[in-house]
Amino acid sequence: MHFVYVVRCADGTLYTGTAVDPKQREQVHNSGRGARYTSGRRPVSLVYSESFETIGDALRRERELKRWSRAKKEAAISSRDLAKRERPSASRALRPA
Numbered sequence: 001m002h003f004v005y006v007v008r009c010a011d012g013t014l015y016t017g018t019a020v021d022p023k024q025r026e027q028v029h030n031s032g033r034g035a036r037y038t039s040g041r042r043p044v045s046l047v048y049s050e051s052f053e054t055i056g057d058a059l060r061r062e063r064e065l066k067r068w069s070r071a072k073k074e075a076a077i078s079s080r081d082l083a084k085r086e087r088p089s090a091s092r093a094l095r096p097a
Helices: 022-031 055-067 072-078
Strands: 001-008 014-019 047-054
Touching: 001 022, 001 055, 014 022, 014 055, 014 072, 022 047, 047 055
Parallel strands: none
Antiparallel strands: 001 014, 001 047
């Protein structure tokens, strides 16, 4: 199982990535060994994740989310509506963060 996740950084920005275990990845980001972007914006907190059968599906979804505006991401996170896609795709399950 592969996941797309979104973390909120201490400065309020959002970071989107993929991982096998989003909770563990959050800990890696908070240790300073995560992405360069998050290393100077700690602590981060996991605000969203969704699962995919394959890494390819997860990477496609990550790319899609990274193209969204911040306003669209914030609205979707607050309404837990990120799982509603603009087009149909592989099955996935919304996982509360």
